[in-house]
Amino acid sequence: MSPFWSLLLVWLLAAIAMTAAWRWQKTRDNAGIVDVVWACGVGGAAMLVALLGDGAPLPRILLAVLGGLWGLRLATHLWKRVRGEDEDGRYAYLRDHWNGDQAKFFLFFQAQALLIVLFAVPFVAVAANPVSSLGLLAAIVVWLISVGGEAVADRQLADFRADPANKGRTCREGFWRYSRHPNYFFEWLHWLTYVVLAAGSPLWWLSLAGPVVMYLFLRYVSGIPYTEQQALRSRGEDYRAYQRSTPMLFPWFPKSDDPGSSA
Incomplete structure (x- = not known):
């Protein structure tokens, strides 16, 4: 199936x-359920595009396995939060800001369906890759480091938030000491x-959409x-001190002028 029709099918299923x-x-x-479905949708898109692609089997198999497992892990983690906690402060703020207008929420959810399509574009490059030997081991290593690191960071934050003594405080433990x-x-x-994973694909350049678009959105x-x-609304000065001392995204050593950094 052509990339266009694959992405169109991804959009249709994501919209539903x-x-x-x-x-x-x-x-x-x-x-908060929107994040769970988004993760499921992107992971499912990886498997669907891999199935419909006409590239070499091995890159497509790895695409389906790695993309599917990534989506499953993230969706499971997010579902535990959605099921066990009150609505995320970001969405609660939107609910108040929009006065609960369900038409605006519907458009918001459908915009996330379009984002699933956008993030499925790199999968098209992999699924069209006729080469089965370039970069496969390197791709697995990158996946293990990134997904493993995200899982550890999520667990560190969850453990911190589970302690009632940390209410109103900012997590500075583990990875959170080096990146906000x-x-x-x-x-x-x-x-x-x-x-x-797309190395050698005639559509390799499409794979760049993943890291570029994800960085811009994040x-x-x-x-x-x-x-x-939301952190400033809920934690105030403690979070402002964290902002002054700790890199925003890419990890690095924190500055020493944050009184909470040694907590």
């Missing part, structure tokens, strides 16, 4: 899934997997800006 997710949040007042958003850093790093659109605004 996001409509179901919108109905779910409508009855439960919890829009280590989970986002490893998420960005994960998209280099498909750049490496840095300027829906990731860091919203997360930090």
